[in-house]
Amino acid sequence: NAGVTQTPKFQVLKTGQSMTLQCAQDMNHNSMYWYRQDPGMGLRLIYYSASEGTTDKGEVPNGYNVSRLNKREFSLRLESAAPSQTSVYFCASSELVWGGESPLHFGNGTRLTVT
Amino acid sequence: GNSVTQMEGPVTLSEEAFLTINCTYTATGYPSLFWYVQYPGEGLQLLLKATKADDKGSNKGFEATYRKETTSFHLEKGSVQVSDSAVYFCALSDLGGGFKTIFGAGTRLFVKA
Numbered sequence: 001n002a003g004v005t006q007t008p009k010f011q012v013l014k015t016g017q018s019m020t021l022q023c024a025q026d027m028n029h030n031s032m033y034w035y036r037q038d039p040g041m042g043l044r045l046i047y048y049s050a051s052e053g054t055t056d057k058g059e060v061p062n063g064y065n066v067s068r069l070n071k072r073e074f075s076l077r078l079e080s081a082a083p084s085q086t087s088v089y090f091c092a093s094s095e096l097v098w099g100g101e102s103p104l105h106f107g108n109g110t111r112l113t114v115t
Numbered sequence: 116g117n118s119v120t121q122m123e124g125p126v127t128l129s130e131e132a133f134l135t136i137n138c139t140y141t142a143t144g145y146p147s148l149f150w151y152v153q154y155p156g157e158g159l160q161l162l163l164k165a166t167k168a169d170d171k172g173s174n175k176g177f178e179a180t181y182r183k184e185t186t187s188f189h190l191e192k193g194s195v196q197v198s199d200s201a202v203y204f205c206a207l208s209d210l211g212g213g214f215k216t217i218f219g220a221g222t223r224l225f226v227k228a
Contacts, residue, residue, distance in 0.1 A: 004158070033215075042119075042204060042218040043159070058215065090158055102208075103149060104216055106158030 002026050006091050006107035013081040013114045021076040021110050023091030031094045032074035033058075033104065034066060036087040043090065049074055081114045088112070117142045121205045121219035128195055129227050136190040136222045138179075138205035146209035148172075148181055148188040149216070153202040162190075162203070200226045 004025045013019055025032065030051045035043040045058030047066040055066050063085060065077045074093075078085060088111050092104040122137040140146065147166045151159040163172035168183035177192045188205060205219040 040220055042220040044218075045215055048215060092158075103161040103164060104151075104159070106160065108156070108158045 004091055004093055004105055004107035006089075006110050008110060009108070011110060011112050013078075013112065015082060015114060017081050018077065018079050019081065019112075020078075021089055021091075021112075022073070023075065023107060024073045025091075025093040025105070026072065027093060027105060028071070029093035029095055029105070030071070031102075032068065033092045033094075034064075034074070034076045035090045035092065036060065037090060037109070038087050046076065046089075081112075083114045086112060086114045117146070117207060117209065117217050119205050119207055119217055119219035121203075121222055123220070124202075124223040125225055126222060127225045127227065130197055131194045132226075134190070134192040134195045134199075134224070136203055136205075136224070138188045138190065138219060140186050140188065140205075140207050142186075142207055142209050144209040146207040148179070149206040149208070150177070150179055150188070150190050151204045151206060151218075153204065153221070155201075159204060195224070195226045197226045197228050200224055 007022045033048040034046040037043050044060050049055045049068040052071045067075045088109045090109050091107045094104050095102040118141045149164045150162040152162045153159045163174040165172040165181035171180045179190045202221045202223045204221045208216045
């Protein structure tokens with residue numbers, strides 16, 4: 001019963017390096033999301049994919065790109081990492097329910113440090 | 116735009132004490148409201164939810180009532196345990212926000228034995 005799986009769990013990058021965070025869900029959910037969590041700021045939405053084949057910007061998309069590879073997988077790419085992108089990144093998924101009452105299911109996060 | 120404001124922490128309580136964590140919201144539509152909990156080293160998990168005014172969500176001894184007149188969704192528990200130590204997030208999702216969930220800043224709870 002895996003739910004939402006994120007890799008890697010930890011990563012250290014130097015400024016300017018690139019990397020891709022991977023996320024997969026096995027709950028047959030239509031919608032997937034990437035959030036970042038910073039102290040005192042809660043979770044902020046980076047990008048989301050309401051359904052397979054679509055992606056949209058969230059609150060803080062600058063410096064990131066995403067790919068919805070198929071219904072299960074949603075990756076987040078940092079093309080040129082900056083220290084301001086040091087954060088904990090969470091992937092989440094949900095059913096697509098009009099009315100907004102479907103809760104999010106989260107992975108365990110990726111702790112990224114950019115030096 | 117939509118927003119969620121919750122009380123700052125940390126909140127420190129002794130075991131068996133009563134817990135209240137305040138949460139108020141601003142939304143243009145009729146949001147669904149949620150409380151999520153995050154244990155150390157883990158992702159968030161749904162604690163409870165309410166989808167319309169006067170609904171009460173409950174789970175594991177925690178309760179919260181959707182109050183439209185005061186735009187609030189305060190979390191309560193009658194007797195906390197050490198195992199309740201975690202970070203609690205209030206959140207909303209509604210049509211006006213495109214169903215994207217918006218989170219409060221989180222409140223860290225420490226429960227002492």
